[in-house]
Structure formats: C-alpha cells, structure tokens
Amino acid sequence: MTPTHIVSIYDEELKYLTRRISEMGGTAEQMVGDSVRALVNTDTALAQKVISEDVILDNAERQINEKAIITIAKRQPMAADLREIMGAIRIAAELERVGDLGKNNAKRVIAIQSLGMPRALARGLEHLAELALTQLKEVLDVYATRDTDKAKEIRERDDEIDAIFTSLFRELLTYMMEDPRNITPCTHLLFCAKNIERIGDHATNIAETIYYMATGTPPEGERPKDDHTTSVGAE
Amino acid sequence: MNIMTEAAAEAALEKKMNTVPLKMVGKDVSVYYGEKRALFDVNLDVRENTVTALIGPSGCGKSTFLRTLNRMNDTIGGCRITGTITLDGEDIYDPSIDVVELRARVGMVFQKPNPFPKSIYENVAYGPRIHGLARNKADLDVLVEQSLQRAGLWNEVKDRLHESGTGLSGGQQQRLCIARAVAVSPEVILMDEPCSALDPIATAKVEELIYELRSNFTIVIVTHSMQQAARVSQRTAMFHLGNLVEENDTDKMFTNPDDQRTQDYIMGRFG
Numbered sequence: 001m002t003p004t005h006i007v008s009i010y011d012e013e014l015k016y017l018t019r020r021i022s023e024m025g026g027t028a029e030q031m032v033g034d035s036v037r038a039l040v041n042t043d044t045a046l047a048q049k050v051i052s053e054d055v056i057l058d059n060a061e062r063q064i065n066e067k068a069i070i071t072i073a074k075r076q077p078m079a080a081d082l083r084e085i086m087g088a089i090r091i092a093a094e095l096e097r098v099g100d101l102g103k104n105n106a107k108r109v110i111a112i113q114s115l116g117m118p119r120a121l122a123r124g125l126e127h128l129a130e131l132a133l134t135q136l137k138e139v140l141d142v143y144a145t146r147d148t149d150k151a152k153e154i155r156e157r158d159d160e161i162d163a164i165f166t167s168l169f170r171e172l173l174t175y176m177m178e179d180p181r182n183i184t185p186c187t188h189l190l191f192c193a194k195n196i197e198r199i200g201d202h203a204t205n206i207a208e209t210i211y212y213m214a215t216g217t218p219p220e221g222e223r224p225k226d227d228h229t230t231s232v233g234a235e
Numbered sequence: 236m237n238i239m240t241e242a243a244a245e246a247a248l249e250k251k252m253n254t255v256p257l258k259m260v261g262k263d264v265s266v267y268y269g270e271k272r273a274l275f276d277v278n279l280d281v282r283e284n285t286v287t288a289l290i291g292p293s294g295c296g297k298s299t300f301l302r303t304l305n306r307m308n309d310t311i312g313g314c315r316i317t318g319t320i321t322l323d324g325e326d327i328y329d330p331s332i333d334v335v336e337l338r339a340r341v342g343m344v345f346q347k348p349n350p351f352p353k354s355i356y357e358n359v360a361y362g363p364r365i366h367g368l369a370r371n372k373a374d375l376d377v378l379v380e381q382s383l384q385r386a387g388l389w390n391e392v393k394d395r396l397h398e399s400g401t402g403l404s405g406g407q408q409q410r411l412c413i414a415r416a417v418a419v420s421p422e423v424i425l426m427d428e429p430c431s432a433l434d435p436i437a438t439a440k441v442e443e444l445i446y447e448l449r450s451n452f453t454i455v456i457v458t459h460s461m462q463q464a465a466r467v468s469q470r471t472a473m474f475h476l477g478n479l480v481e482e483n484d485t486d487k488m489f490t491n492p493d494d495q496r497t498q499d500y501i502m503g504r505f506g
Contacts, residue, residue, distance in 0.1 A: 003504040010503070076462050078489050078501040216491030 002080075013071045014081065017064060017088040018143075024060045024095045025140035027053065031102035032136065032199055036129040038106055039192060040122045042113040050106035057099035064092040080216075087213035091143070094202045094209075098136065101195040101202075108188045115185045121175060124168045125193055131161050132196045135203035142207065146214045154207040155223055161200035162227035168193050169229045197227070258283040258423060258453040259304060259341075263318035266299050266308065273299045276318065277479045279472055281423070286445060286454045288464035288485065291474035292500065297457050300474065301425050304455060305341035306334055322423070339366050342421035346428040348408030350400035350415070355392050358400040358411055359383060362419040378418060385451075386414035387444050406437020413444060417452070424448065426456040430463065442467050461501050465489045473497045 005011045031050050038046035068085050071077065077085055135154055142150045172190050175182045204223060211219045259281040266274040274296045281287050281304070289297035299308070306327060308314045320327050327337055339362070350358050359379045362368075369375035379396070383389040388410040392403070400411050409429060416424055426445070430438040445454060445467045458464050464471050465485060472482040473494070481494040492498050 003499055006503050075503075078461060078465075078503075079492055079498050081502045082490065 007075075010071075010075050010081075013067065013075070014084060016067060017071075017085065020060055020064050020067075021088055021091055021095070021143060022140065024057055024064070024092060025136075025143065027056050027060070028095045028098040028102070029133065029136055029140065031057075031099055031106075032129070032196075033133055035102040035105040035109070036126065036133075036196070038109045039112070040119070040126055042109060044110050044113055047106040047109035051103050054099050054103040057096050061092045061096040065089055080213075083213045083216060087209050090209045091206050094206050098199050098202050101199050105192045105195050108192055112185050112188050121172070121182075121185065121189055124164075124171055125189060125196065128161065128164050128168060128193060128196050131164065132200040132203065135161070135200050139203045139206045139210070142210055146210065148211050148214050151207040151211040151214070152219055155204050155211070155219060158200055158204045159224040159226035161197055162225055165193055165197040166226065166228045166232070169232055173232070255282040255285060257281065258323065259455075260321045260324075261300070261303070261318065262320070264300065264303060264320060265317045266296070266303060267313075267315040267317075268311065269313040273477055274303075275477045277474075279479055279482060281453060281455055282470060283453050284449055284451075285470055286449050286456060286468040287470045287472060288468035289455065289457045289472050289474060290459075290461060290464050290500070291480070293459075294476075295474040296477040297472075297474045298427055299477075300479075301427055301455060301457050304423065304425055305338050305343060307343065309334065339419045340421055341423040341425060342416035342419065343425045343427070344409070344412050344416050344429050347432050348405060348412050350403070350408050350411050352399065352401055354397045355383075355400045355403070355411060356396040359414050359418045362415060366419050368419060382414040382418040383411075385417050385448065386410045387440060387447075388414055404437070406433045406440060409433060409437065409441055410444065413441070413448075417448070421452065423453045423455065426454065428457055428459060431459065438463070461489070473500065475500070 031053050034046050035050045037043065038050060068089050071085055072082075075081070135157065138150070139154050142154065169190065172186045172193070176186045208219055208223075257280045261277055261279045261281075264274055264277040264279075265272065277296070277300055279300065289301060291297045302308045303316060303320055304327075308316060316328065322337070322340065326332070327341075351361065353361070356379055359382050360369075360375050363375060363378050369378055380389060380393075383392060388407060391407060392411075400408065403411060409432070413424075413429075429445075430441050433441065442463065445456065448454060449469075456464075456467065465488075468485045470482065471485045471488040473480045473488070473492075473496070475496050481488070481492060481497045483493065487493075488497065489501060492501065498504075
C-alpha cells in the first residue's frame with residue numbers, strides 16, 4: 001500500500017483523475033460494444049445512441065486535461081505522481097479516440113442499412129470486435145490493478161487482432177470481386193474493420209502507458225505485429 | 236558526415252558524466268555528536284564542476300555531511316568524525332591540513348544572508364585581503380568587481396559600493412555573501428539552504444547564479460525544496476536518518492528513483 005500524501009487534497013486530485021479515466025473507459029467500452037451490435041443487427045436506433053454518446057468522452061477528456069494541468073501547476077508532481085498524471089492525459093486521449101472510432105462505425109451502420117447488407121458479411125467483424133473489446137476491457141482492469149505482467153500480456157496479444165483483420169480484409173476483397181454490388185457495403189465494412197483494429201491498437205497503447213506509469217520505463221522490445229493488409233494484392 | 240543517434244548521444248553523455256573527475260570523496264563517513272550518531276558510513280562523491288544537491292527530511296544528516304566537507308563541525312563541541320574525506324585526493328582531516336586554508340578552498344554560503352556590518356566593498360574585499368590574494372588596491376578593486384559580477388550583483392551595487400552591506404535586500408545580501416565566497420577563488424562552494432530566507436524572485440536569481448557558477452566551481456547544496464534540487468543540480472543525494480539512501484543523476488532521481496524512501500519523500504508522501 002503506497003503511503004498517502006501529506007497534503008490530502010493532492011490525493012483527492014489524483015483520485016479524481018483515476019475515477020474519471022475509469023468512467024471514460026466504461027463509456028468507451030459500452031460505445032464500441034453497442035456500435036458492433038448495431039452493425040451486426042443493422043440497428044440504426046442503437047447506432048444513433050452511440051453517435052450521441054461521443055460528446056461524453058470529448059467532455060471527459062477535456063476535463064481530465066484541465067484537472068491534470070492544474071495539478072501539475074499547483075503540486076509540481078514528482079516521480080510516480082508525475083507519471084500518473086502524464087499517464088492520465090495520455091490514456092484520456094486514447095479513450096477519446098476509441099470513442100471516435102465507435103462513433104464512426106455507428107455512422108456507417110446508417111449508411112449500410114440503406115444498402116441492405118447481407119448479415120453473413122458482418123459475421124467476420126463480430127469476432128474481430130470481440131477480441132478488440134476483450135483487449136479494451138482487460139486493459140481497463142489493468143488500469144485499476146496496475147498489474148504490469150498483465151499489461152505486457154495485453155500488449156503482446158495485439159497480433160491476434162492484426163491476423164484476423166488481415167484475413168477479414170481478404171474475405172471482403174473476395175466478396176467484392178464476386179459481385180460489384182457488394183463493393184459499397186464491403187468498403188464500409190472494411191473501414192469498420194480497420195476502426196476496430198485501431199481500437200485494439202489504442203488498447204495496446206494504454207497497456208504500454210500503464211506499464212510506464214507503474215515502472216518508470218517503457219516496456220521492452222518491439223510490439224508484435226501481424227497486420228499484412230498493406231501488402232495484400234502485391235504478392 | 237558523422238550522424239550521432241540519440242541513443243549514442245545519450246550513451247556519450249552518460250560516459251562523460253561517469254568520467255567527470257571527483258573533486259571530493261567521502262568514504263565511510265560517520266559523525267557523532269557526543270553519544271548520538273548523526274551519520275552512518277556515508278560514501279558520497281562530489282564531482283568536479285557539478286552541482287550536487289543533498290536532500291532529505293530534517294535531521295537526516297544532510298547539513299551534517301555538508302559541514303564535514305570543510306570541517307565546520309570542528310567548531311561543535313563533542314563532535315567526532317570517522318572515515319575519510321579527501322579534496323583532490325588529499326585527506327582534509329589530516330593533522331597537517333591548515334583549516335583556514337581548507338575553508339578558503341571549500342567556501343560556504345549559509346541559510347540566512349550574513350554580510351559583515353561593513354560596506355559592500357569591504358564584505359567582498361575581506362577574504363582576498365586576509366588570504367593575501369591582492370597585491371595592491373587596484374588588484375583588489377578588480378577582484379571585488381569580478382566577484383560581484385560573478386554573483387550577478389555588480390549592476391545593482393556598482394554605484395554604492397561603500398554603503399553598508401546590511402542595507403541591501405535579502406536576496407541582494409545573499410548574492411553579496413556568494414560574491415564574498417567567490418572572491419577567495421574557492422574550488423568548492425558549499426551552500427546550506429541558500430534560498431530558504433528569500434522570496435521567489437531572489438530565489439530564481441540565486442538559482443540562475445548557481446547554474447552559472449558551476450562552470451568555474453564545484454557546488455554542493457543542501458536544500459529542503461525538491462523543486463530547487465531538481466532545477467539546479469546534476470546529481471542528487473538523498474539522506475534519511477543519517478544514512479545515504481540514494482545518489483543518482485538528478486533527472487533520474489526526480490522521475491524514477493531507485494529507492495522507495497526517495498520516492499515517498501520527493502512525492503510528499505508519508506514514508
């Protein structure tokens with residue numbers, strides 16, 4: 001148990017940041033889950049709800065940044081406290097981006113439903129989304145527990161998402177080649193898949209930040225990558 | 236073209252830091268005040284042309300250690316010191332050492348500005364005169380001006396050199412004391428909380444001065460302000476209950492210290 005600060009209001013300020021980050025995490029997780037459900041079920045009402053929730057994350061990020069800046073100015077934080085605050089700023093930015101990506105997927109639901117999308121096409125996305133959501137959920141747990149082993153584990157698991165994204169990419173290309181009428185919905189789905197893959201990357205970034213917050217050093221070694229979409233079609 | 240990568244540059248800097256000559260070396264230094272032991276086998280090196288900050292809670296032994304570096308503890312009754320402290324390899328506790336000469340080489344600036352109740356000029360000229368550093372009045376004038384320049388005080392006092400030093404503001408008085416310390420061309424300057432009696436502006440001026448003086452002098456500073464240690468020093472040593480807890484590069488010390496006690500202390504948490 002870390003000892004508390006002599007100035008107790010300082011502890012309150014740090015707790016505020018932790019609490020708001022956790023709240024942001026919850027909202028982001030909810031938004032991503034809803035956006036995928038909306039996509040799979042072409043549920044436009046749910047998609048609208050996701051779109052309207054993005055502002056919550058935008059506001060939360062701004063408030064966290066303001067509080068962090070005031071705390072830095074007033075307390076001149078050192079060592080682990082400084083890393084805690086810098087980490088909060090970074091994680092808030094990552095979560096805000098996760099929200100944007102969820103929102104972007106939700107917007108595409110509305111575009112796709114008017115085209116009438118075959119449900120089978122969305123199936124592959126579900127699995128990708130499940131993995132990304134697990135990463136997000138677990139990294140938020142790690143934010144609460146500061147378990148550095150777990151943070152490393154999450155970071156190393158990102159290549160699974162990359163691999164599925166690559167296969168999904170190929171699958172969607174195949175559908176488009178089969179029938180040109182698939183091109184529009186499949187392009188939207190491709191963007192959705194890319195968005196979900198990016199959410200996985202943000203979860204990884206958060207894991208790295210938490211690792212740094214806890215240890216003071218960045219995690220060692222290159223993060224494993226298995227996204228080969230940049231060379232699809234070139235081989 | 237020789238392009239240095241960031242990592243290589245960092246490694247070079249580290250190598251440079253590690254090869255900075257040691258000006259003073261404290262080995263197994265213990266200090267007793269009568270029965271009470273105030274320092275426990277402290278091993279601490281002071282690097283040349285470096286600002287070394289000593290931090291730690293009150294009563295941790297940092298001022299005691301500072302005072303061993305120019306034998307200021309000699310004046311305290313019942314004070315006993317074991318271990319060795321060398322200045323350029325020479326044991327400063329050797330019986331053959333002339334303490335007055337030692338203190339000319341290792342000068343000191345105290346917490347409260349303590350100018351002599353004499354003119355500004357005389358405050359600075361006093362040391363060089365008793366140590367015979369100036370051959371004549373012209374020499375002395377030059378030395379006084381140089382010292383006041385170095386202490387960043389010249390422009391403020393050049394037109395009133397013969398007014399009393401005690402008439403200056405607190406911050407000016409402290410810089411006068413620094414000028415006085417600098418005037419005898421010491422090799423090392425010890426500072427015991429030199430800014431604790433000063434306002435933020437005067438503090439900033441003294442800190443700026445410390446930073447500049449580093450190129451000509453080796454400085455050891457005791458401070459209660461962690462921010463000050465972080466701002467002015469390149470090396471920081473943390474004391475606790477008479478022990479040296481950690482000594483590290485200042486940048487490392489304040490972002491990711493190795494010892495939990497250092498961490499708790501600098502973050503203002505109960506240890």
